[in-house]
Amino acid sequence: MMTIVSENSRSYIEDVKKLAEIFAGRANQVDEEATFPYENFEEIKESGLLSLTVPKEYGGSGINLVEFLQVQQQLAKGDGPTALSLGWQLGVILEQAENRNWSKANFEKVSRLIVEEKALINLAQTEKATGSPSRGGIPTTIAKKEQNGWRINGAKSFTSMAVALDYSIVTVDVNQTGTKGYVLIDHSLPGVKVKETWDSISMRATKSDDLILENVFVSEDALLFEETPQKPFPKGWYLQIPAVYLGIAEAARDYAIEFASNFQPITLPHPIKEVPEVRRKIGEIELELVKAREVLYGVATKWVEQPENRSQLGAELQAAKHIVTNSANTIVDLAMRIVGARSLSAKNPLQRHFRDVRAGLHNPPTDDAIVYNLAKNVLDS
Numbered sequence: 001m002m003t004i005v006s007e008n009s010r011s012y013i014e015d016v017k018k019l020a021e022i023f024a025g026r027a028n029q030v031d032e033e034a035t036f037p038y039e040n041f042e043e044i045k046e047s048g049l050l051s052l053t054v055p056k057e058y059g060g061s062g063i064n065l066v067e068f069l070q071v072q073q074q075l076a077k078g079d080g081p082t083a084l085s086l087g088w089q090l091g092v093i094l095e096q097a098e099n100r101n102w103s104k105a106n107f108e109k110v111s112r113l114i115v116e117e118k119a120l121i122n123l124a125q126t127e128k129a130t131g132s133p134s135r136g137g138i139p140t141t142i143a144k145k146e147q148n149g150w151r152i153n154g155a156k157s158f159t160s161m162a163v164a165l166d167y168s169i170v171t172v173d174v175n176q177t178g179t180k181g182y183v184l185i186d187h188s189l190p191g192v193k194v195k196e197t198w199d200s201i202s203m204r205a206t207k208s209d210d211l212i213l214e215n216v217f218v219s220e221d222a223l224l225f226e227e228t229p230q231k232p233f234p235k236g237w238y239l240q241i242p243a244v245y246l247g248i249a250e251a252a253r254d255y256a257i258e259f260a261s262n263f264q265p266i267t268l269p270h271p272i273k274e275v276p277e278v279r280r281k282i283g284e285i286e287l288e289l290v291k292a293r294e295v296l297y298g299v300a301t302k303w304v305e306q307p308e309n310r311s312q313l314g315a316e317l318q319a320a321k322h323i324v325t326n327s328a329n330t331i332v333d334l335a336m337r338i339v340g341a342r343s344l345s346a347k348n349p350l351q352r353h354f355r356d357v358r359a360g361l362h363n364p365p366t367d368d369a370i371v372y373n374l375a376k377n378v379l380d381s
Contacts, residue, residue, distance in 0.1 A: 020078030076247025242324030
């Protein structure tokens, strides 16, 4: 049986916990100002976390899905937007490390950018016209072949970290043939622009703005991969989404427990942790945490231990996203009920956790899509 958590992972998990504590101290400010957490990412780069999922053969740590989720969960306890943003880069590289469907040269090129240049990279897929890529639409962004390269025109929405990215991996319609391609775009090229459209009340510091590509010319080898039409293959790394929201919920739970252990109104001879209703709510929080952790890591462990069965795990991956994100929302709600009106103060972290954790319900696949897919699997098989 494969070792799920490697020995080397234990050392960087401690580093991640230390970073999370630092990020927690900045979280309120970057949320209030809706600014990108540049300081956080400078420290992430210095710590080597950008290359965690890069294979060891290219100078990275080569961590697996379970280890990746542990990193995301811990970082999110400090700052959810930072964790979610980092997770897009780590996840895209993890997928390639598992599947190797790019050419060896292209994967090595991107890996070297991360390891040697500490490049910040995201996968830009979502478009206003087609919605989430999980819905299966062909991109309206076009890559037109020209002599010695490709001419790219289009726009992407919800591009996390857009203002800070060094590169994007952009999905395109190759020569308007209906074939989806993945093109590496250097953000220093002429025609690459960021339109600051991100006005969400949740995950404000992800700065998920629009990426605009106007007559951007890239070299021929910038086309990393062309996707052949096939039945969608499950993406285990998307579990980073519920892992992040679970981390946010744990931060809310910790705050509520500390508050209940120390707050003693003059009407009581003891802190409110002794009040039966408060104890019941804390018990409900613990039940939700057990459920969420077991489901999340149970499915992730299957992904790591049984690679031959990954094509069959789609329903379980979706169910895990549904269960964990909904549990996370329940936990934050219960934490706020324990703390009471103080949780609505602008300076109280619980109101931020409440806003941030709501975003998990809208990250694809959404609850309705998951439920209908689960029904389809048993009714139409």
